[in-house]
Amino acid sequence: MTHNLDALALEFARICSVAAVPVMEVYRSDFTPQQKADRSPVTEADMRAEAIILKALQSACPGIPVLAEEQFEAGVRPEVDDVFLLVDPVDGTKEFIAKNGEFTLNIALIEKGAPVAGSVYAPALERIYLGGRVARAGALQPGGSINADALSGIATRKTPPAKGAVAVMSRSHADERTRAFAGEFGVTQSLSAGSSLKFCRIAEGEADIYPRFGPTMEWDTAAGHAVLNSAGGAVTQPDRSPFLYGKSAAGYRNGDFIAWAVPPA
Structure with a gap:
């Protein structure tokens, strides 16, 4: 699947949607954050989401090594070469704890040092972003199925506004x-x-x-x-x-x- 980057980004989005269900369960609860060795915060949501993502990636990208934040913290650090995956099950844990909605689930494929496919999902905002050959974004509820036809293409602007x-x-x-x-x-x-x-x-x-x-x-x-x-x-x-x-x-x-x-x- 890795040669079809748009299909791979869509699969990452599907995985993020599934993993977001327990993330939102924790988010809506009266959870207690913990502290990692580097003094950064972590919650049960990180652990539960990462377990789901890693299992799904074994099927979607068999044989490709994965560097995932919580496993890395626990000492699981596979050797990587030109092709590997990066996973952040809950990026923006401070935002998660503050309950402002601006946290994401992130999956990316790296080839020869460059990110070539990725998905960023903000489940509290119900918005998904995909990047492969093209960039797309759209609405997605946690646990919902993702339809490529319902997504819209996005692009950067080439000139700043006149006011700066x-x-x-x-x-x-x-x-x-x-x-x-x-x-x-x-x-x-x-x-x-x-x-x-x-x-x-x-x-x-x-x-x-x-x-x-x-x-x-x-x-x-x-x-x-x-x-x-x-x-x-x-x-x-x-x-x-x-x-x-x-x-x-x-x-x-x-x-x-x-x-x-x-x-x-």
Whole structure:
């Protein structure tokens, strides 16, 4: 299936829809967050969703190694080569705990360092984003079946609004360096968004740039990166060199990056 990237992204979306059912059960409950070794929060939703996703990926992508956030934390770290999968069962756990709806389930396929297919699902917002050869988005209820014909194509905008560029910022991690870069780019407005939705806001033409100075993990960004790429945008390092995946020597930790509506020259 990996050669048919649009079909694969659709399968990722189907898996995310199924995994979102227990996520929303936890979300609507009076849950108690726990703390991982790196002091980041985790909930029962992460564990339950990841188990469902991993089982489904064994059938959808047999033989392809998977790096999944909670298994990685538990020490399950398979060797990866040119082709592997990245899974974040609940991206934006702080948003999940705050119950603002801006958390996502993320699955992406990496080939030769680049994300080539991905799905970002925001179940509380009932919105799904897919990236393969093309980018699509639409409504999807948790546990609902996904129909490709019901999705609409999305694309980045090629010029900022006349009143100035729009930057999308993290609700949790925007800092002075981020704001300074945005100002140098000519940003006059900003949108706040959690999780991988920041990439998706650019992919659907609502913003022009997302600068991120600070650590993330590869599973945090890969699916959103895939959606943005397929919508006509790009993600680079701040020096505009390629932003790649499979950084085993760094423990799969990302460096700084910029997400663009229009790929830089």
